[in-house]
Amino acid sequence: MSKSDFGLFGLGVMGKSLSRNLAQKGFKISLFNRHVDEVEVDVAKNFKAEYQELKNALAFDNVEEFVASLASPRKIMLMVNAGKTIDIVIDNLLPYLSENDIIIDGGNSNYKKTKERFDYLQTKGIQFIGTGVSGGEEGALKGPSIMPSGTKEAYNNVSQFLETIAARDKNNLPCCTYIGPEGSGQFIKMVHNGIEYVEMQLLAEVATILKHKGKNPNEIAETLDSFKDDANSYLLEITADIFRKKEGDSWLVNLILDKAGNKGTGNWATITSAELGVPNTLIASALFSRYISFYKEHRVQFHKEYIKKSVSRLNLADDDLLKAYQFVRIINHYQGFKLIQEASEKFNWNLNLSEIARIWTNGCIIRSSLMEELVSIFKETNTILIHSKISKMIIDCKPSIKRVVSDCVLSDVTTPALSEALQFFNGITTQHSSANIIQAQRDYFGAHKYQRIDDASGKFYHTNWV
CATH class of the missing domain: 3.40.50.720 (NAD(P)-binding Rossmann-like Domain)
Known part of the structure; x- marks a missing residue:
């Protein structure tokens, strides 16, 4: 033989x-x-x-x-x-x-x-x-x-x-x-799955907004199809397919119990982000959204207790929704690849972000037109938010995501990924944050010390606050 x-x-x-x-x-x-x-x-x-x-x-x-x-x-x-x-x-x-x-x-x-x-x-x-x-x-x-x-x-x-x-x-x-x-190969697969969690959550939120605009599942599918020219991805394609599927006279998606499962990689990615000190807020948000979904009985009970009126119809433009969708996807990919970059430096892995993006352009769940763009972008920079093409998109899309998030908040429509992406971006672009107050609090109760903006030496100070 x-x-x-x-x-x-x-x-x-x-x-x-x-x-x-x-x-x-x-x-x-x-x-x-x-x-x-x-x-x-x-x-x-x-x-x-x-x-x-x-x-x-x-x-x-x-x-x-x-x-x-x-x-x-x-x-x-x-x-x-x-x-x-x-x-x-x-x-x-x-x-x-x-x-x-x-x-x-x-x-x-x-x-x-x-x-x-x-x-x-x-x-x-x-x-x-x-x-x-x-x-x-x-x-x-x-x-x-x-x-x-x-x-x-x-x-x-x-x-x-x-x-x-x-x-x-x-x-x-x-x-x-x-x-x-x-274990670098398993690490980037873990991050891949974390990015995937966010992309799935984001599409679920977009579809929910379209539902609150009064669209039926077939119309939701048509709107998602219209996004493909500007922001195509495998997950976008299959989500459109999902909203077209019927079982008899009923759309199948409406018959599926709203409790999302997970197999652990989103959990690992969230823990790893915390361990490495990387603010991967979107993966955590998508993970905890799945956890919240599993509390179905509590959600039903709390809804009866607190929600006394039906959600008003949203009047957001589809173009605003598309731009908000694009905004979040950029932040998601920035955070995911930032986690990979930080791990590469900490563990001396010498990972090639452009090559990782390239092998994610086909075959995998998160393949997309954005991923194809990142292949060349990562040849120029490891930080996509400072790349001219990306920054122009962010500037163009930010007014739209502000409108989308604010309208959803006022209408009690749950959008954790959309909201968190905007909050993260506001935080990462804030020159003078509120962390000085936190440092003062830490020094007050724990003598943890702080640095001063009027002393460039890096010296740490402690104050007797009383």
């Missing part, structure tokens, strides 16, 4: 799609899925039999046989649930691996755990690559955005597989690149 080029461990939705993608590209692969009596039986064999492109694949439910089927150095991609499962799988694989074999974690693992696994496997002579994979089931099959990190040597050994199955940018280059050391 000839050896396989590449192994896929775990045949969930993403694992199956990546397997088919690899096989369609001509790679000989080995497939593994665990055996659980009466629950998961012959999963790999049945999956192989289902698709013609997998006819040359090898299917296993025995770990030792799976590892033995792979050519050295073995390349095994794990597509299993993040967390303890990854460590259990690694321990199961280790007895059968040899020096310089490569394990790739393709799940949404925490970047800190990726660093721990990287260091642990180095002591065993095994290479470890943590890689973000974005695009969902369809992207995994047709071409995802892939964000691998680890040693450059390990990446070079797997690059032909990952780059071949990745999506292609407008120049036909793979939306896959070597990100950097340790």
Whole structure:
């Protein structure tokens, strides 16, 4: 039996799609899925039999046989649930691996755990690559955005597989690149998902405003379609599709319970922002909006208690709404890439923001026309808000977002992302903030000291305030 080029461990939705993608590209692969009596039986064999492109694949439910089927150095991609499962799988694989074999974690693992696994496997002579994979089931099959990190040597050994199955940018280059050391690939996937949280929340708010303008779901879809010429994105496209979908005579979106779930990456991004001291207020706002949504019973109770009149119809112009939407998206991307930049500097990762933006132009959930613009903008500056093209857009859009936010506040329409983007921008452009008062308060009750604007030496002072 000839050896396989590449192994896929775990045949969930993403694992199956990546397997088919690899096989369609001509790679000989080995497939593994665990055996659980009466629950998961012959999963790999049945999956192989289902698709013609997998006819040359090898299917296993025995770990030792799976590892033995792979050519050295073995390349095994794990597509299993993040967390303890990854460590259990690694321990199961280790007895059968040899020096310089490569394990790739393709799940949404925490970047800190990726660093721990990287260091642990180095002591065993095994290479470890943590890689973000974005695009969902369809992207995994047709071409995802892939964000691998680890040693450059390990990446070079797997690059032909990952780059071949990745999506292609407008120049036909793979939306896959070597990100950097340790857990940097999983870090930027975490930030990717944080940006995604905000984009989804923003579109939900825009649709809510359109509803309060009196538009039905089909008209909301038409308005979102009209945004595409100026601010197109994958999420904008699918949101328009969602509002067109009917089930019988009813629009499906109106039948869906308003409790939003999450799988942890938005939580991690918010915690990491706090740990690094980066004011990523929009990701936090989008995350907490999901948490608020989950308190459905409380929301119903509080609505009855406090809301005594129906929301008045909004009379905002669609053009104002479009410009407000563009404003928030710029702030969202500024905050997301600022988090990446700060992490790169703190951890000495030397990340290339332009290259990260490039691999996010196709295949991934946050691909957009704005992301394509950022590829060239990040070649000129790491701070997009000072780029002339972006600053002109911000100046042009700010009057609109002020109108949108103020009208929504007066009409009791909930718009956390729109509101927070405006507040953040006002804060980040305030030359003299109220923080001097906070410093005085801290010194008063805790003798934390403060610096003075009339002393350039940086000396710290303490005052007896009584």
